[in-house]
Amino acid sequence: MKVKTDPSGVVVIAPKGRLTGGSETDELKQEIERVVTEGITKCVIELSETIYLNSTALGLLVSAHKKFIDRGGKLKLSGVNKNIDNILVITKLSLVFEVFDTEAEALASFK
DSSP: OEEEEOTTSOEEEEOOEEESSSHHHHHHHHHHHHHHHTTOOEEEEEOTTEEEEOHHHHHHHHHHHHHHHHTTOEEEEESOOHHHHHHHHHTTGGGTSEEESSHHHHHHTTO
């Protein structure tokens, strides 16, 4: 998992592979908790290297979204592949999350 902070202060978290409730999902959860605890209010989850996510990972993203909203912040998604996009549409989470094709577009949306 890659984590970086854009010069504008937006944190980008980029998990890799499959998010299915195992150690990779735990790592993402811990990173989100760290970001929230540090008081950061702008975050992008960059999913271009994530090939699959299940209901556990979806729950984590919804929970993270709520944490950012509750603190006056925003959590946005970028790089979503077709399979993940279909999951977001079917679950109607595409109405909850702002989704961008690229990380650069997501970052620009904060300005």
